[in-house]
Structure formats: structure tokens, C-alpha cells
Amino acid sequence: MNTYATPSQAKLPGPPEIPTDLLIGGEWRAAQGARRFDVIDPSSGRVLTSVADGTVSDGMAAVEAADQSAKAWAATAPRARSKILQACYESMMDHQAWLAELISLENGKALDDAKGEVAYAAEFFRWYAEEGVRLNGELNMAPGGANRILVQYAPVGISLLITPWNLPAAMATRKIAPALAAGCTCILKPAEETPLTALAIAKLMLMAGLPAGVLNIVTTTDPGPLASAILHDPRVRKLSFTGSTEVGRILLREAADNIVSPSMELGGNAPFLVFDDADLVAAIEGALAAKMRHGGEACIAANRFLVQRGIYDAFAERLTERMGALNVGDGCAVDTQCGAMINAAAVGKIERLVDDAKARGARVLVGGTRCERPGFFYPPTVLVDIDPGAAILQEEIFGPVAALTSFDTVDEAIALANATEFGLGAYVYTSDLKLGLRVSEQIESGMIGLNRGVLSDPAGPFGGVKQSGLGREGSHHGIKEFTEARYIAVEW
Known part of the structure; x- marks a missing residue:
């Protein structure tokens, strides 16, 4: 909570x-x-x-x-x-x-x-x-x-x-x-x-x-x-x-x-791919970094969590536990872990995307409704079983919402990752370096974090492909x- x-x-x-x-x-x-x-x-x-x-x-x-x-x-x-x-x-x-x-x-x-x-x-x-x-x-x-x-x-x-x-x-x-x-x-x-x-x-x-x-x-x-x-x-x-x-x-x-x-x-629509052989602890830490830095208001924030079916339930459970424990509040308070969104319109967009996903059958594991308090807040939220047609998989969320869907094969994961007009950032978690590099080379993105949830570095070339x-x-x-x-x- x-x-x-x-x-x-x-x-x-x-x-x-x-x-x-x-x-x-x-x-x-x-x-x-x-x-x-x-x-x-x-x-x-x-x-x-x-x-x-x-x-x-x-x-x-x-x-x-x-x-x-x-x-x-x-x-x-x-x-x-x-x-x-x-x-x-x-x-x-x-x-x-x-x-x-x-x-x-x-x-x-x-x-x-x-x-x-x-x-x-x-x-x-x-x-x-x-x-x-x-x-x-x-x-x-x-x-x-x-x-x-x-x-x-x-x-x-x-x-x-x-x-x-x-x-x-x-x-x-x-x-x-x-x-x-x-x-x-x-x-x-x-x-x-x-x-x-x-x-x-x-x-x-x-x-x-x-x-x-x-x-x-x-x-x-x-x-x-x-x-x-x-x-x-x-x-x-x-x-x-x-x-x-x-x-x-x-x-x-x-x-x-x-x-x-x-x-x-x-804009971005970063996929976060987790394969069955991934180190679950590392993947959760990477997910929190990729999703929750700056409250999710980042162009390279993980937008779509694509998790292989064998690890899907465990990943969802662990991510929900961690997201639900985050302290929401005034950005200047020393104990705040998730601050306010930039304005009322930002909260309204997040609410629209979450409500559309829920209407299409998505389940809310934590969060899912705006905070009733002064300022512009939306709580850390985890959604599972997202319908492929949901707007939240197509639009940049720009907020603290993790949308999870499952996949079975490597080819399916790559196809899902590339099913967007955007190509800024992406994340891949696997214990198989050969698989990770092969998948990274096939993802249509300007930047890929391989077993790493943080991409930005002044010494690295930051930018995207496609739109x-x-x-x-x-x-x-x-x-x-x-x-x-x-x-x-x-x-x-």
C-alpha cells in the first residue's frame, strides 16, 4: 500500500x-x-x-x-x-x-x-x-x-x-x-x-x-x-x-x-523484455529503474513489459510488491520515492489509458485510480493481462504505470517489441548473453539496455529510430x- x-x-x-x-x-x-x-x-x-x-x-x-x-x-x-x-x-x-x-x-x-x-x-x-x-x-x-x-x-x-x-x-x-x-x-x-x-x-x-x-x-x-x-x-x-x-x-x-x-x-514506447531464464531479482531492480526514475515521466521509461510465460506470474507478483511499497508525496520531502506528475492534464492522460485497459479486461494488481489529494498525483500501478488493442500499449504512458503482457517464443517477443511506430529505448533481461545480443540486434530501437535498467550516459549516443x-x-x-x-x- x-x-x-x-x-x-x-x-x-x-x-x-x-x-x-x-x-x-x-x-x-x-x-x-x-x-x-x-x-x-x-x-x-x-x-x-x-x-x-x-x-x-x-x-x-x-x-x-x-x-x-x-x-x-x-x-x-x-x-x-x-x-x-x-x-x-x-x-x-x-x-x-x-x-x-x-x-x-x-x-x-x-x-x-x-x-x-x-x-x-x-x-x-x-x-x-x-x-x-x-x-x-x-x-x-x-x-x-x-x-x-x-x-x-x-x-x-x-x-x-x-x-x-x-x-x-x-x-x-x-x-x-x-x-x-x-x-x-x-x-x-x-x-x-x-x-x-x-x-x-x-x-x-x-x-x-x-x-x-x-x-x-x-x-x-x-x-x-x-x-x-x-x-x-x-x-x-x-x-x-x-x-x-x-x-x-x-x-x-x-x-x-x-x-x-x-x-x-x-517520443518513445520502450519495451522491457524478460525471458524465462532471467535473474528475477536483477530484472525487478532493472524494471524499477527503467519505469520509476523521474516518476515514469521519461522518454526512455519502460512502457510495455513483455514477460515470458514461465516467469510471468513471479515477475508480476514481485513487481507489484515493490511498486506498492513506494512512498508517494511532495517531491521535496526526503522520504518521497514517487513525486507528482507535471500537471492535471498528465494525470488525466494516465487515467484515460488505465481506464481503457481496465475496460478491455486488464486486471489491476496495485494502484489504478488517481490520488485524492492536493497536487497532481497518480500512484504506482501494475496492470496485467493487457488486451493487445489497448491504447496503453500504443501510447507513451509518461507516468508510474507498468503494463504487463506475456509471450511464449523469442520471435513473438521481438515482434511485440517492434509493433510500434517508435524506436527510442528498449530493455532485455536474460542470462543467455548470446540470446540477449541476438534479440538486441533485432529490436528496432536506437538504444538497448541489456540486463541493465539505466540507459543514459553522456558518453553514449542518445537517440532513436523510426518516429x-x-x-x-x-x-x-x-x-x-x-x-x-x-x-x-x-x-x-
């Missing part, structure tokens, strides 16, 4: 003071017309504060600021850029507790998850501080012997970065760090649900020595016209977006007009997304 902690009193952490205006050209500015919007604490439904509500004019001012700083930043020595990024890493880690509390307040996630996110987010600064000085070119002899082929990697140019609310720190640094390491200036548009984290990180970056205009931030409640205007400015050459596939399609159409280079990390996106973030692949290969034919 889940227990519940006390609702938040919605007080911002301090010090340092959290900025709430736009960041343009190194200055904190009010939005045009002094427009502002409220930021809500999901754990209580109370207003935390308000931030500037940027307009198209503010967006164009950010482009101008990025343009004025672009040449100088691109010409800055890689080692100098590296030292700034390393200082940004150290500044974030020095303020880890402060940032974690802020994330929990505006996002609702458990404080332990928020602390882990800050460490993960900061690591992108350290990784790209190292990677930025190793952006090596190429030199080859042309096959015909007529000339040498010299290849350099140049900054792609001004970059528009659009991030979601579910990991407001990590999704920002995963884009900012490689863009800056490559020599690009950028404009960040964070999600309106969680703008404070991005603004706080920007403040720490300025304190760490980031030059004015290299990073600009525009918060807004009307992102469509803002993004369109920025993407139609010929000075803007890169779009990096993390969010839903639906919005990604719209942005791709906008980017097409000026042939802006796109990177897209979109889950274009390009990769993290690793050495991530910095290449912010460069263009320049080929010089030369002979001597």
Missing part, C-alpha cells in the same frame, strides 16, 4: 537568487509589454513565482544577441571554451542541492531523482569540455592521387534549442554543452512548466565566465510563433528539439523553409550535430 507525504509549501530555495526574466545578450530583461506567467508547484498546485512571457520580438532580440557574439565565440580557442564548460560543471555541482530542490519544486519529481538529474546534467559540461578540444579533422590522399582531401569541422551557426519539462536540467545541458563546445551561440526555449531550472543554470554559467550573448534564454507561453520566427531568420542554422513526435513534425516543417539542420529526440527522432545527443556524436564538415581540396 502506497503512503503519502505532506504537500509542499511552495517556497523557492535560496540562495542564490533565481532569475525570472529573459536572458538576452548577457542581461536579464523583462519581456515586451512586461508580460509574465505563473510557475506552478505540481505537488500542491500553488504558484511558485512568475517569469517573463517572451514574445516574437524578444525571440528576435535573442537572435540578434546570438549573432553579435557568434564570430567571437567561434574564434575562441577550443581550450578556452573547454575551461568555461569545466567551470560550468563545477558550478552546477557546487550548487547541486539548490538545483535539485528547485527541480523538485517546479517539476514535482522526488528529490533523489532531482539530485541524480543535476549530476547527470552537469556531466554534459564536463564531457564536452573534454570533447571540444578533440574535434579532429581529417587529411587523406584522394584515391586518384591528384590532391589531398582536407576536412575541417566548423560550427554550424546560431542554434535554437527547445527542451521539455521532464528533465529540465539534463535536457538543457545536453544541448547547450555540445553547441558551445563546437563554437555555436544559441537560444534556449525551455518548457513553460519548468522555466526556473534553465534560468538558474544560465545564472551559474554566467557566474562561471560564459561571455554575454553566447547563451540566450526566452521563456514563453506561446512557443509556436516564437520558434517559427526564429527558424525563419536566415542567421539561424540549427534546431535541436526534445519533445513529442507530434510537435517534432511541426518543427521539421518549419525548419524545412530555410533548410535548418534538425536534431530531434521524440523517435533524428540524430544523436551525447558522446562524440553529439558535438558533430553542431558542426558542418568543410572539405578543402589541396595539392602540394
